[in-house]
Amino acid sequence: MPENTVDFSIVHAVPGLGKPLDYVPTENDPLYTGRPLPSALLQNTVESHGFSSNESVLKVLLPLLTVREILMLQFMEQVTDRPEWQKKVFDETIVEKWRAETASGFDFSKDMFEFCIAELRYKAENVYQDPNTPITVYNGDVVKSDSAVPDTVKIALQLAVKSLEDVPDKEKDWHPDSNNMVLDLIHPSLFPLVYGKSRVLKVSEKVVGLTDCVTRCGEGEVLEVKDDENPKANQYRRSISEPYSLKYQWLPSEVDISGPESRIISYINNLHPQQTELYSLVEKVIDAAIPLWERTLAPLHKGDLDFVKRVPCYDAEYKDPEEAEDTQGQNQGRDDDDGDEDEDEDEDEPRQIVIQPEPQPFAPEICQPTLPLSFKELYGAHARPLQIIVKLANIELTPEKPRYEGGTWHVEGKQNEHICATALYYYSNDNIKASHLAFRQFVDTYSVTDFKYDQGHHEFLEDLFGCQNDTGGAQDVGKVETKEGRLLTFPNILQHQVQPFELEDPTRRGHRKILALFLVDPNVRVISTAHVPCQQLHWWRDATTANGGLSGGPAKGLDKLPVELRDQVFEGIEGFPISLSEAKEMRKELMEERKKFVADQANLLERYNGFSLCEH
Known part of the structure; x- marks a missing residue:
């Protein structure tokens, strides 16, 4: 030893x-x-x-994650729930079907999808070759x-x-x-x-x-x-x-x-x-x-716990005002029933639309466990x-x-x-x-202190990170079935x-x-x-009334009493x-x-x- x-x-x-x-x-x-x-x-x-x-x-x-990176994590979690996903990620027919599914739903760009497939393929070949290997999802x-x-x-x-x-x-x-x-x-x-x-x-x-x-x-x-x-x-x-x-x-x-x-x-x-x-x-x-x-x-x-970010974001960049008029909001990737809607905006003023960041090029060190x-x-x-x-x-x-x-x-x-x-x-x-079981992470709110954004435009927090000003530093990251x-x-x-x-x-x-x-x-x-x-008490009671008591001593004979009387004896015990x-x-x-x-x-x-x- x-x-x-x-x-x-x-x-x-x-x-x-x-x-x-x-x-x-x-x-x-x-x-x-x-x-x-x-x-x-x-x-x-x-x-x-x-x-x-x-x-x-x-x-x-x-680390504070962008909404887009959270969507990517959720997508990869769902893929790894599919039987034989390690094989399916190399089947182009199946991958194209997944591409169509993501394109028709949330704000999921081509670069986001390509990054996810690259990461899943890398992990299938280098981390999860054995289908019985436990799978890590979400930072944490x-x-x-x-x-x-x-x-x-x-x-x-x-x-x-x-x-x-x-x-x-x-x-x-x-x-x-x-x-x-x-x-x-x-x-x-x-x-x-x-x-x-x-x-x-x-x-x-x-x-x-x-x-x-x-x-x-x-x-x-x-x-x-x-x-x-x-x-x-x-x-x-x-x-x-x-x-x-x-x-x-x-x-x-x-x-x-x-x-x-x-x-x-x-x-x-x-x-x-x-x-x-x-x-x-x-x-x-x-x-x-x-x-x-x-x-x-x-x-x-x-x-x-300083995980490498798939979608780095260090400042808010905005769309051209004319282009922004045709943009349909920035909330596709978040639940509609989260109760966080802010109704205080002046509806007469057009909301500034941030440019959503794209993931960096995939590299193995980004997802190395x-x-x-x-x-x-x-x-x-x-x-x-x-x-x-x-x-x-x-x-x-x-x-x-x-x-x-x-x-x-x-x-x-x-x-x-x-x-x-x-x-x-x-x-x-x-x-x-x-x-499902859902997860929420505590994030470093000071990381946005030096963020560059337009005067008074605090909405970038929600647009980019799914968070709001004057609220606690927590992010909903996803759920697992x-x-x-x-x-x-x-x-x-x-x-x-x-x-x-x-x-x-x-x-x-x-x-x-x-x-x-x-x-x-x-x-x-x-x-x-x-x-x-x-x-x-009930463990001790059962032991004392079985086989003449724990030591054959004071409790001896209790097992011969009717259940009602026996319970009354033990109900009289106070404290311990x-x-x-x-x-x-x-x-x-x-x-x-x-x-x-x-x-x-x-x-x-x-x-x-x-x-x-x-x-x-």
Whole structure:
């Protein structure tokens, strides 16, 4: 074993446990493996005077893209969704058909099309020769694969979740405020780490495993966050919500990747270790997700998010006024229902029309992907487990509720979780129309400060970049279809949003089911289920009433009581372990805290990274 291998069979000090809540490992820390990976949570970026000048902070901001480049990325994403696209891009008949399709739709020029075909052909021959290679789409990087998870695993997962789904209606856990459309099977907001209530093992104690997580229930000490330990980033926020929660943290599981296959070595929060088949299937999906994460996180790990632009644009050039009179607007490439229309223009004055830039000549270095990471080398070789938060959820549609209206724009978690990337596995779609996940990137608004444009003509921002003055620096970059069997990964520097979808046949039920894996930054370990013995009262109750109790001691004989009396005994337990009803109340509070945080993040973006063009 490498000399710097740390013994992870014992508890180590991590943020909130023996270390300040906002602690990140430094080079003299035995847990140090590198700098924290950037995220979009802006936890250290905003001070009372605005953005910090710290270089690492600015890496959450991606280069501003022209509308035309975004259209090119969307077109290439759609092409790579087609079966055998690696062959089709060399078939001139098919390519001409695509050319006609683009020419009849959006503002898609000949040069844009030729560039896309050249890039796709280059990637087909040099990057994606193997049709099973995960495909990177959009800057960031968003990575998709329809073959990473074998069909055998998909079918087995569809069957295995029935043990969680087939419960009495009164026991179904419908997500709050979802109109009984989102069914939570495993959700990290239930029984999270609760500061001031959860019992956490002390540093140097033996960690909790799968076999003893219930028998050790109640071990440890109540974890408190003292007022004088409030992170500095929280203190900067004043009237807006803090990036660090002083109440809750989602609990990840520990996953050993030192061997040939992943092994979950601490319990998945809210999935009993007795569910051995589900544990095994989650491990297989983790194995499939790791190669995609290694691509998604490569630019962040390298510290280089300055992607080469396909369509450079450094100033606004305008059409001749006579030519502009015959031009039909500049919004062909954007959705009509985005709610951003500006009705304040003086209709008596003709709008100046910018000349849309063309892509530069194609060159391989423009689309050269960053070499993937190797989790095995970085972490597995040092016996350093990954920490992964697991969620299982269904969106259920019925003839009475035939349409899901979609989600909100957000990034995952608060800073306590240090989530750096997400993997979503869509393992079952039935009787629904095409559904999508959309992405939005935070961009460097200062990049247009020295832009040359006509006096007072701020509309160039919308015409060229799809953005508006006096709004936050974010760009909608596109969406990916969430097909059955698709595995999708993306970094926590991008916002994402579930798009609306509806039943295909409105006379019968339909669903979309996902397994979500949230990867904790491997360079910043957090409190996990290895540190927190089970908190679920019903897990502990079932163990104490089985086979004469956990140790044949105080609980002996409870199994002989009628169920009603047995439940009354356990309902009388106050404080700890935590009952399901109490956990659901805490979940509401956790969700409200995070809902406010998401809204405040949007306000923060506008206040400190918004477009603010002055007259010149």
